Structure formats: structure tokens, C-alpha cells
Amino acid sequence: MRVQTLTNYNRRKKRLNFLANFILGIFVIFAVAPIIWMIATSLMTQGQIATGKIGAPNHFENYLEMWKNVNFFQYFKNSIIVCGSTTIVALTIATLAGYAVSRFNFPGAGIFGATVLATQMVPGIMFLLPLYLMFIRIQETLGIRLINTYPGIVIVYSAFFIPFSIWILRGFFASIPIELEEAAIIDGCSKFGAFIKVILPVAKVGLIATGIYIFLMAWDELLFAWVLTTSSEVATIPVGIRLYVGNYQNRYDLLMAAGCVTTLPVLLIFFGLQKQFITGMTAGAVKG
């Protein structure tokens, strides 16, 4: 009798496991198929896409053509410069602030934390025209050009991604035991010295995770790029891709090739540092 129920139990468990794997499999296909289709169409001729007669996707010329037709390399370079600088600036400022919020019980800490969260409730579009006008005013009165320059867009992006980064890093720093600094201070470090020498190395994973997050968000930004970077010397990829569409209606082969090239760097960064990203993000964000 007992043996009977045990095998029944095992059989049921096996069946459930199979079902679970089957459902997961379907979702994995759903997750990956569009990306595969993007890669496949980027290697097809226009005729193959239009007629639906899918031959071997081996039309690598699309990738050559897309760099030639629109100066995609310039946009790509701009995106790298803008997103890289944004990541460095925002991460530095957010690290300092995140550490302060997690470790010091200073008057105003509560208000500061609440403000940081409240900024996330304001839609980006709210800032767009005021910032544009503000930049124009600055140019007229102080002579500092911010529209269509790297510093202008980097300042805007950094400021936008600072609040959320503070929020993640705050949680991450809070998960580091306070005894570490206390030990360093007993050993003769100053408070700030303890932060630089002891806490930062321990927090490396959280910093990498936040950095990746900032980079991905900046890479993905569209609204401000369209308004603040109109000249091709500083315009980022979304602006460039929009040009394609204007110039080459329905060149899906080229569009998909551009999509692949746009996705590739973030994909490489993400999967290269996936482990750090997951540990860092979850330590910071799960805590809430």
C-alpha cells in the first residue's frame, strides 16, 4: 500500500515537473523568438521580407549598407559617449548620496528620501519644454551652449537617473554591516576614509549593478534625445534610427540591422556582468 502511494506521488511529481518545464519552455520561446526574428530579417533581402519566402538569411550586405546610408557610426559613437559619461557622473553622485542616506541619521534625511522618490512620479515630458527653454536662456544670457552638446544631454540624463540610483544604492549600503566601518575607524580611518577604503570595495557589486542600470536607461532614452540632440554630431541612436525611417520608408532589412547593432552592446554588457547585476540589484531593490 505504502509503496503504491509513493510511486503515485513520484509519478505525480514527475508529471508536475514536466508541466512546469513545458510552460517555462513556451515562455522561453516567446521571449527569444522576436529577437531571433530581428536577427534573421536583418540578414534577408527586401524581396525575401516582402514575399515571405524565407530563404537562408545570409544577406550580410545590410550591415554594410546601414553604416553607409546614414552615418550610423556617428550615432553609435555619440550614444557610447553620452551613456558612458552619464553612467560615470550619475553613479558617482548617487553613490555619495546613497551612502549618506543609508548611514547617517541627519536632520532632513527623511525629506531627502521622500523627494528622491517623489521625482519618480513626475513624467519626463513635464521637464522637456522647461529644460529646453532653460537651456536656451542659459545660452542667451551666459553664452554656455547646452543644446546639441554632449555636456547638455549628459547633465540632463545624469540628473534623471540619480534619484533611482540613490534608491537602489541606499538599500545596498544598508545591507553591508555597519561593523565594517566601525572597525576601520578604530584602526584610525576617518569616516570618509572608511567609506572610500572599506565600503566601496565591498559595495563593488552594487555599484556595477547600478551602473549597468543607468547605462541601459540612458541607452534607451528617446524623448529628450529627440529634442536636445538634433544635430548629427551629438545625436544618439534613437534619433539616428528615426532618420532611417524618414529616408528609407519600409527598409525593414536595414531597420532590423540597426536594431541588432543597437541591442548588441547592451546585450554584451548585460550578459558579461549578469551575475553582478542580479546580486547587486536584488540586494538593493528587494529591500524596498
Next chain:
Amino acid sequence: MKHTGKKREVRSPKKKKTGMLERIRQNKLAYCLIAPAIIAMIVIHFIPIVSGIIMSFLKLNQFTLKKFLKAPFIGLDNYEAVLFDANSTIRSGFFDALRNTAIFGLICSILVISIAMLLAVLLNRKFRFRGIARTLLMTPWVVPSFVVGMLWGFMWQQDGIINRILVDILHLFPNKPFWLTGPAVMVAIIIPTIWRQVPFVMLMLLAGLQQIPEEYYEAAKIDGANAWRSFCNVTLPLLRSVLSIQILNGIISYVYSFNIVSMMFGHGAGFPGKYGDLLMTNINRNSFQIWQFGTGAAATVVVMVCVMGLVAIWYRIFQNDLVVDE
């Protein structure tokens, strides 16, 4: 946490003795550390928000924009145009967008959270290809959202791959449906959004699941709970804080969703039509294509107030889950 109690014991008597000024002086370093962030937030957040609100009371269009500091003050006229003027196209467009965003946000929130939860639970078992499955399931999140819009806009074409699968292979419809016009647009914008949003939420829920001690499930099993009961009575309550953050994140990101829709229809140039226009695409078009900046600003303020209302409701429901370790 262990040290929290200790910290409180040491600090609370001190607090009574030292005044506010003394405490500010003691925390000089903290103020230095947050100073750059505060400056950035004042310049790029605070000033623009205030000027945005002021703009919603001005008659601001392509003619007055040049000298925007002298734009005429028109009180609540912009708000009237957005909310009450029954004849204005701005109002009907705004209400279409409001309705669409509400439907879009509600369906996306429900589906994203439930699919992410299902996947997180399934991934939280031990099986052979777990790492690979998680990595592959994460991939859509890394694709930039404007590429997502472009890609799905291409796939939803009438003779695109989706119709080819649905009609030519599976024979689900007699004719190839139009996905990018008419009421079906809602489907066409919801599915890519879910596709891109689920991975991140899944990752967060998975991390939350892994922090639940195995003993809780064993205890539930001993009490005779089946899998569903232990999910409802152990998993869900312990995930409440993670879930609450993801729900808040969802509310904000769906109401302010812009990239996917704006790229999907004519790749940034097109108009999703009245069945697919969302609040942000509507406001963006009002402001930057027909140059009605004043009403655009008023509409933004209205949306912001709605979001604050939603966040207030969210806070009432989840406030007890937010106290973590402080």
C-alpha cells in the same frame, strides 16, 4: 537586524540632549555627500517642474514661445480646454488617451505581475537548465524599448510574421487582421510591453522567493497544505514588500509609457490612432507637433495629479509592507 537595536539604544538618549543645530553640525559629512545630488535635483527636477506648472497657466504656442517669459497669463483656460471644453479636439483626444492608458495600465499590471510570478515560481525549482532558462527569459529586458517598438511594429504588419503564423500556419483567422489600426491596437501595444516588462519583475520576485526560508514550506507541508495553499499562505504574504515595489513601479511606468508606442507606429512619426494613443504620446503630439505647449503642460499636470492619487491609494494599501529594516 542585530545592530539596529544597538544603534537605537545608543542614539536615543543622545538625541534628547543634542539640539537640531548640534546634530546638523555632527553630520556635516552627510550634507557634503548629498550636496551634488541635491543641486542636480534642484536644477533638473525642481526648477523645470515649477516652470512646467507655471506654463500650464500661460497661453503658450508657437507664436508666444519665442518670448515665453512674456507669454500672456490665461488662468485656468488650458485646463478647461483639456478637461471641460466639449468641442475642443484636445479634450476628446485627451479623454481617448486617458481611457486607453487606463485599460493599458490595468491589463499590463495584472498580466505582468501574474506572468512574472508564475515564471519566478517555476524558476525557483532546482532543474538542469535553470541558469540558461533564466538568462533567456531575461533577454527581452535588455532590448532597448525603442527597438522593441520598431521590431514589434514590423512584426504586427498585415503581412508580417505574426499574421503569417496566426493565419497561414495556425488558421486562427479567415483573413489577416489589421493589428495597427482599430481597436486591435490595444493588443498590439500590450503584448510588446508585457514582453519587455516581465523579465525584470520576474527577476525581482525570484530574488524575493529565494530569501524565503525552506523551513516555512516544510512547516506548511506538515500542516497539510498543498502547493496552492502554501503559495497563498506562505509565499504571497512574504513577497508583499517586493510585490508592492513592483506594483508602484508598474503604475508609474505604464502611465508614463511612451517609447514602445511612439516607435511602433511609423517608427516615431506616426499617430497610433484614437484606439492606441496613450497619455504621453498624446501630450507629446499636442506639445511638439501642433505646438500647443500650454495645454500640453496642463494635461501633464492633470496626469501627474492622477498618478499621485494612484500612489496615495497604493500607499494606503501597502504602507505596512514598506517598513523593512529601519
